[in-house]
Amino acid sequence: MSDSTQNMGEFELIGRFADVLGTDLPPEIVVGIGDDCAVARRGTDFDVYTTDTVVDGVHFRRGQIPWFDLGWKSVAVNLSDIAAMGARPLHCLVTLGVPEYVTGDELAELYRGMAAVTAEHGGTIVGGDIVRASELFITVSAVGTIAGASGSEDGLPALLRSAAVPGDLIAVTGDVGSAAGGLKSLEDGLASDREALMERLYRPTPRFTAGLALAAAGVRCAIDISDGLIADLGHICKASGVSATIRAADVPVSPLLKEAYPDTWTELALSGGEDYELLFTGPAELIDGARDAVEVPITVIGEIGESNGIPDVSVLDGNGRPIPIGARGWDHLRP
Ligand SMILES: [Mg+2]
Numbered sequence: 616m617s618d619s620t621q622n623m624g625e626f627e628l629i630g631r632f633a634d635v636l637g638t639d640l641p642p643e644i645v646v647g648i649g650d651d652c653a654v655a656r657r658g659t660d661f662d663v664y665t666t667d668t669v670v671d672g673v674h675f676r677r678g679q680i681p682w683f684d685l686g687w688k689s690v691a692v693n694l695s696d697i698a699a700m701g702a703r704p705l706h707c708l709v710t711l712g713v714p715e716y717v718t719g720d721e722l723a724e725l726y727r728g729m730a731a732v733t734a735e736h737g738g739t740i741v742g743g744d745i746v747r748a749s750e751l752f753i754t755v756s757a758v759g760t761i762a763g764a765s766g767s768e769d770g771l772p773a774l775l776r777s778a779a780v781p782g783d784l785i786a787v788t789g790d791v792g793s794a795a796g797g798l799k800s801l802e803d804g805l806a807s808d809r810e811a812l813m814e815r816l817y818r819p820t821p822r823f824t825a826g827l828a829l830a831a832a833g834v835r836c837a838i839d840i841s842d843g844l845i846a847d848l849g850h851i852c853k854a855s856g857v858s859a860t861i862r863a864a865d866v867p868v869s870p871l872l873k874e875a876y877p878d879t880w881t882e883l884a885l886s887g888g889e890d891y892e893l894l895f896t897g898p899a900e901l902i903d904g905a906r907d908a909v910e911v912p913i914t915v916i917g918e919i920g921e922s923n924g925i926p927d928v929s930v931l932d933g934n935g936r937p938i939p940i941g942a943r944g945w946d947h948l949r950p
Pocket of ligand 1: 651696699838841
């Protein structure tokens with residue numbers, strides 16, 4: 616069988632090198648590979664680390680996304696991973712691979728987008744690297760912090776993928792599917808008529824207020840929606856060893872998306888990626904306790920159940936019947 620990485624998905628590859636690196640992590644690492652961020656104990660507090668790369672032709676197309684938005688998004692997706700841990704952003708490092716055809720003005724606009732998202736949400740850019748490359752790529756690494764909580768069991772009041780327990784409610788911030796609606800509009804050649812959907816695709820909001828409020832309220836499980844609602848809920852189920860049931864009719868969708876895609880908005884909301892809303896689980900009273908402190912609506916969409924062997928996600932229609940699920944979000948490396 617071929618060992619070419621061409622036939623391997625992102626998660627298979629992560630599994631391969633996680634095996635090579637082994638499980639002997641230094642004692643200060645309290646969360647290693649497999650969550651939105653790694654977490655290191657630092658005195659009584661915790662540092663969180665994440666990194667993400669976008670490549671021209673794989674994650675975006677140069678000439679399609681405005682340079683400002685490319686800068687915004689490449690930083691915002693990293694900040695979103697920090698928000699999904701219930702952490703505050705500290706700093707970012709940016710590495711650019713720049714082909715010769717990119718102009719100085721274009722790079723300046725890229726950095727304006729990066730500066731705009733950090734000015735609004737935190738995570739100042741403090742360094743990085745620029746290299747010549749055959750394709751344009753942007754790698755951002757971000758560091759955040761979580762204040763230790765003396766009251767909790769391990770002193771770590773973080774939001775983890777692995778902390779869902781049967782009986783938890785499942786909820787999301789804001790609405791989902793609009794970024795996928797933006798991507799679809801782009802493919803349909805309708806981007807210029809669908810500015811609001813394009814903004815959701817190109818300028819996602821890292822949900823720091825929500826992440827911090829949820830963590831402060833005692834919620835302990837979250838992920839940011841990058842791969843799609845069903846796919847990311849699947850990541851929670853796998854990491855927590857639980858199953859999940861959601862009601863399609865309860866999933867919050869913007870009127871704009873419904874208007875633009877009256878026949879396919881449910882599918883876009885369930886399987887579309889890149890909304891960067893927070894998907895989280897917890898007892899009803901803890902979720903209610905966070906509601907007033909969060910700037911966007913919180914919607915309960917389902918419940919966590921016991922694992923039935925394979926941790927899995929079920930979606931019910933308006934009559935409580937299971938909806939067969941085809942595309943389960945997308946995997947960044949699979950063609
Ligand atoms: Mg994430």
